Amino acid sequence: MKIAIETRLEYAVPGPVDVLLQIEAAMIPEQTVLHAHIDLPQAEHFARVPGQSDIGDRIWLRLSEPLNVRYEAEVEINRLLADVGDLPRTPPHLLPGETVDYLMASRYCPADKFQDFVNSEFAGTEGGDRVAVMRDWIADTLSYEPGSSDAMTTATDTFQSHKGVCRDYAHLMIALTRASAIPARFASVYGLGVEPQDFHAVAEVFLDGAWHMVDATRMARPESIAKIGVGRDAADVSFLTSFGPVELQSQSVEVREI
Structure with a gap:
């Protein structure tokens, strides 16, 4: 099965803050990421680090402006199924x-x-x-x-x-x-x-x-x-962890079958 994903996050950031994001579909054998793109704000620091058990990526951001994120992907699920x-x-x-x-x-x-x-x-x-x-x-x-x-x-x-x-x-x-x-x-x-x-x-x-x-x-x-x-x-796997104050403005997730 193939699915399309679109995620949008908007957070107000009152001052310099460190944020850890994990919202991207993981690139692992049980699923194939056919297409993916993520838009992130300008940041003082950006780095990718492995997720727990080496499944997926986390993104470190250090920023002082609003956190506006848009992520879209198409993923084919190859998972072995069992009862x-x-x-x-x-x-x-x-x-x-x-x-x-x-x-x-x-x-x-x-x-x-x-x-x-x-x-x-x-x-x-x-x-x-x-x-x-x-x-x-x-x-x-x-x-x-x-x-x-x-x-x-x-x-x-x-x-x-x-x-x-x-x-x-x-x-x-x-x-x-x-x-x-x-x-x-x-x-x-x-x-x-x-x-x-x-x-x-x-x-x-x-x-x-x-x-x-x-x-x-x-x-x-x-x-x-x-x-x-x-x-x-x-x-261990929150989609957003902030080390400082942030304020949710809007959030949306859409998942549909291709």
Whole structure:
């Protein structure tokens, strides 16, 4: 599948500020970036640095004028697809080193707090079967409500409130999966079918020797998702991190099938 992406960001900048952007579709084997262009403002400093796990680029900017960004791309998705419910779990002692960090509790995904719950609620399941059951439990239990959470909301908060947005669904999915001793990470993506259109977030789980996307919101399918970057949770892969004050003026994301 081929998708077209257009993103616009406008932020007021009251004074010199350092900004870290990650909004470009990653150039990785599972997707081919056929065309891409990004317009950025004049900056005192510009640099590209690798994203976490070497997936995607981050852009450092040092600027004193408004941050106006326009990004457009066409991406062909080449991802290998599998039904996660059919995939076996890799025992922890056989996991490759690069997956180990994604077993651990993190800022928004305190997995250790969910171990008793997963062992009780999902007893009798394991591996990909447990992942699929947990995905469906989240989809059926949570209510998707824009504005119901904020940048401080953790998987524990979402578990208690039973509501959230894509970021919260992904955090809870990751926490439950890690509590089951299966590596899971946060993926920032562009997803076809996401409503309202915006940056989207899904979980990725490590099963049968590979990473597989899991969207507990049920809004986007792996074959229609372009990956931007990955991390332990949203703190690692925010589309914009500012080290100083900036003020949102407008933001838009459009994803359509070609």
